[in-house]
Amino acid sequence: MxxxxxxLLLGAVPMVFLAVFFAWPVAAILRRGLLDDAGGWDPVGxxxxxxxxxxxxxxxxxxGQAAASTVLTLAVGMPVAWLLARVDLPGRTLLRVLVxxxxxxxxxxxGVAFRVLLVDGGPLGWLHxxxxxxxxxxxxxxxxxAVVARTVGGLWSHLDPRAEQAARSLGASPLRAFTSxxxxxxxxxxxxxxxxxxxxxxxxFGVVLVLGGxxxxxxxTEVYTRxxxxxxxxxxxxxxxxxxxxxxxxxxxxARARRRRxxxxxxxxxxxxxxxxxxxxxxxxxxxxxxxxxxLGVPPLVxxxxxxxxxxxxxxxxxxxxxxxxxxTGLDALSTSLRTAxxxxxxxxxxxxxxxxALARAHGRLGSLADGALMLPLGVxxxxxxxxFLITLGSLPGDLRTSPLLxxxxxxxxxxxxxxxxxxxALRSVDERLRQAAAVLGASPLRxxxxxxxxxxxxxxxxxxxFAYVVSLGEFGATTFLARPDRPTLPVLVGTLISRxxxxxxxxxxxxATVLVVATAAVVAVVESVRVGxxxxx
Numbered sequence: 001m002x003x004x005x006x007x008l009l010l011g012a013v014p015m016v017f018l019a020v021f022f023a024w025p026v027a028a029i030l031r032r033g034l035l036d037d038a039g040g041w042d043p044v045g046x047x048x049x050x051x052x053x054x055x056x057x058x059x060x061x062x063x064g065q066a067a068a069s070t071v072l073t074l075a076v077g078m079p080v081a082w083l084l085a086r087v088d089l090p091g092r093t094l095l096r097v098l099v100x101x102x103x104x105x106x107x108x109x110x111g112v113a114f115r116v117l118l119v120d121g122g123p124l125g126w127l128h129x130x131x132x133x134x135x136x137x138x139x140x141x142x143x144x145x146a147v148v149a150r151t152v153g154g155l156w157s158h159l160d161p162r163a164e165q166a167a168r169s170l171g172a173s174p175l176r177a178f179t180s181x182x183x184x185x186x187x188x189x190x191x192x193x194x195x196x197x198x199x200x201x202x203x204x205f206g207v208v209l210v211l212g213g214x215x216x217x218x219x220x221t222e223v224y225t226r227x228x229x230x231x232x233x234x235x236x237x238x239x240x241x242x243x244x245x246x247x248x249x250x251x252x253x254x255a256r257a258r259r260r261r262x263x264x265x266x267x268x269x270x271x272x273x274x275x276x277x278x279x280x281x282x283x284x285x286x287x288x289x290x291x292x293x294x295x296l297g298v299p300p301l302v303x304x305x306x307x308x309x310x311x312x313x314x315x316x317x318x319x320x321x322x323x324x325x326x327x328x329t330g331l332d333a334l335s336t337s338l339r340t341a342x343x344x345x346x347x348x349x350x351x352x353x354x355x356x357x358a359l360a361r362a363h364g365r366l367g368s369l370a371d372g373a374l375m376l377p378l379g380v381x382x383x384x385x386x387x388x389f390l391i392t393l394g395s396l397p398g399d400l401r402t403s404p405l406l407x408x409x410x411x412x413x414x415x416x417x418x419x420x421x422x423x424x425x426a427l428r429s430v431d432e433r434l435r436q437a438a439a440v441l442g443a444s445p446l447r448x449x450x451x452x453x454x455x456x457x458x459x460x461x462x463x464x465x466x467f468a469y470v471v472s473l474g475e476f477g478a479t480t481f482l483a484r485p486d487r488p489t490l491p492v493l494v495g496t497l498i499s500r501x502x503x504x505x506x507x508x509x510x511x512x513a514t515v516l517v518v519a520t521a522a523v524v525a526v527v528e529s530v531r532v533g534x535x536x537x538x
Contacts, residue, residue, distance in 0.1 A: 011358030029236075033238040062243075063246070065136060065218065067198065069140035072141045077144075078190075081148055100146050109303075112498055136207060138295075140207060148193045152189045163185075220381050300521075307510035307513070337491070345412075347408060352418075353423060360427035375420075407482050418467050419464040422463055470523045473490075473516070475491070476495060
């Protein structure tokens, strides 16, 4: 009886956490969008806001840039996915680190890196892309290529190559064999990755804030501007409502594609599908490596070099981390970031582990609904969640709005879905017969978990912990709302300094961004070293 109720008991804890710290704040924002200034219901007023020409323009630009970014990311990510999946090269772990680091970099750092790269006088300043929508699209492709490479590449590496080989033996060209055999098999994974990338680009905050300036705005940045600069909470709430509709549609498409991917194919071990490159294959390998180095490697490298050469080659930018700005130094911000990221990691791993164990044992429609609900914080605007925290959590005992746990809780909401998606495939791969054998021998459910499941998924737990830490370390959207001015995290400090004039502010921002790049790369390298094959979706 206990074993049948175990998923419900374990899943109740993260669901309560999700209800209090996600559903309630978001629902409060949506409710505020449907009220008039006197507090009465006025859904027509919300429709009038959403029907304004400037709002329609914002929505069109948000969807348009997200769609264009998705297409560009797929074009860049598919060769990288092929390289990771089908080509047996030395140093593949290093290659995976290079591909993964951009995805977990703070979005504001990505924006700063592309600003340094494209600004007049920068290495690619001659292209005159700074201040154009192309800068945003390229930064989104840089940020999200890992999603396509890991999601599509994970399936591609297990796909049986014999069907494509049979097509080639019947006279099909490599392109026709790919489009008629391989691509249809990969289509669910491609659709799933595209929906996630679209989601991230539609809710992108730091990249658009840094590279779009006042010329290019999205629903996400406008919610922030309406709230912080104009205190226009009703318009901000109405915009959040519109954004939530977009998010739910993208999540529905992604969930449908993911279900098809899990049930439709017969897969093979990675070791039997990857081959050493030969002949013309080298052209593809070199092309994919150029993408990895050119798009994914150059922006962080230029950022690091620029931090040493703002005013001649020196360490002055790093000395600026010790100078107080608004009552906090860069070193203080680094300390705050490390502390809040640690707290957020503990929360997200506990919640994610309980949720993953419950989902691995759950079956049917309830399990699917719970899986979708746990993914929602990954897509819903972090700015909206942070905004919702400010208007709801004061009702809880102790007023959490002044608690040092406020920022870690917000960061944990973003990290928990990644923990679940990393752990769930590993838990589902555990042979149920091992659990049944231990139970028959008299082991309690807790001992079965400790003696059977935990040793088999320990490395996946370590990988999920690392991902949760770097995601929390770089969280920018909700933290911007919630961090106190005298206790900023490092990403918030970077975002503040880069928007101020003056070479000293720019230099300190570049040094702080470089520290985040180095810390992120180090943690990702550790995560890749403890991963178990391709288990996990990120």
